[in-house]
Amino acid sequence: MQxxxxxxxxxxxxxxxxxSSDDSDEQSxxxxxxxEPDSYHSGQMAVEDSDFYNFDAxxxxxxxxxxxxWALYGDDDGMPRHYALVETALPGRQFRAQIRxxxxxxxxxxxxxxxxxxxxxxxxxxxxxxxxHLVACEKVAREAYRVYPKKGSVxxxxxxxxxxxxxxxxxxxxxxxxxxxxxxxxxxxxxxxEGFRSIFTRREIGVRAVQYLREGDVGLLSHQTPARKVSKxxxxxxxxxxxxxxxxxxxPAELLQLSAQC
Numbered sequence: 196m197q198x199x200x201x202x203x204x205x206x207x208x209x210x211x212x213x214x215s216s217d218d219s220d221e222q223s224x225x226x227x228x229x230x231e232p233d234s235y236h237s238g239q240m241a242v243e244d245s246d247f248y249n250f251d252a253x254x255x256x257x258x259x260x261x262x263x264x265w266a267l268y269g270d271d272d273g274m275p276r277h278y279a280l281v282e283t284a285l286p287g288r289q290f291r292a293q294i295r296x297x298x299x300x301x302x303x304x305x306x307x308x309x310x311x312x313x314x315x316x317x318x319x320x321x322x323x324x325x326x327x328h329l330v331a332c333e334k335v336a337r338e339a340y341r342v343y344p345k346k347g348s349v350x351x352x353x354x355x356x357x358x359x360x361x362x363x364x365x366x367x368x369x370x371x372x373x374x375x376x377x378x379x380x381x382x383x384x385x386x387x388x389e390g391f392r393s394i395f396t397r398r399e400i401g402v403r404a405v406q407y408l409r410e411g412d413v414g415l416l417s418h419q420t421p422a423r424k425v426s427k428x429x430x431x432x433x434x435x436x437x438x439x440x441x442x443x444x445x446x447p448a449e450l451l452q453l454s455a456q457c
């Protein structure tokens with residue numbers, strides 16, 4: 196897989212370094228082109244600032260360690276659906292990491308966020324901007340992992356397409372239990388809070404407030420979205436009940452419009 200998409204902040208733009216080609220047949224370079232004013236053609240995607248939390252602090256150079264599994268942004272619609280195991284990481288201005296892709300089993304298809312994975316091809320990465328978040332996964336063998344939603348994590352579910360752009364539309368949910376092959380997993384829908392870019396709260400729908408995702412419905416999952424609970428002291432205008440701030444880099448652009456409160 197040749198992944199070239201990187202994310203950068205709208206205000207604090209960090210230039211990505213271009214990679215050089217590798218002579219080895221077993222190893223390739225994951226290239227992130229130099230930043231250009233037109234991010235569409237440069238292979239980079241500008242990201243809105245979050246409302247409160249600095250999610251970039253969780254993916255700085257010093258955060259990378261051998262043996263970690265990270266989610267990386269895809270080059271289709273920019274969502275973090277690809278996983279990789281960190282072999283080595285050299286922090287600093289000349290950041291360099293050796294990673295190995297996790298390949299979905301048994302079909303080896305890319306972009307499937309859940310199920311069984313095996314460690315595959317090795318590549319070299321020269322920028323932290325291609326990484327989204329650490330993945331909470333289960334190591335089941337020396338080079339085999341299982342990835343399913345954990346209790347308290349926030350994920351996107353496919354919900355059709357936007358008519359005008361044809362881009363995927365998502366529902367965002369918080370999982371209320373861990374995944375079980377027998378019982379599935381319970382979740383609650385989230386809805387965006389007006390007046391904020393990426394603050395969400397539970398969508399109350401009466402007796403249907405708690406939903407269940409069965410084993411056969413796992414294909415509805417698109418990607419995990421980094422999120423954190425927002426304390427009521429951070430904003431006096433938050434609605435009652437729990438609120439989550441979602442990482443803007445893992446949200447579609449259509450959701451990041453700052454709507455005015457009524």
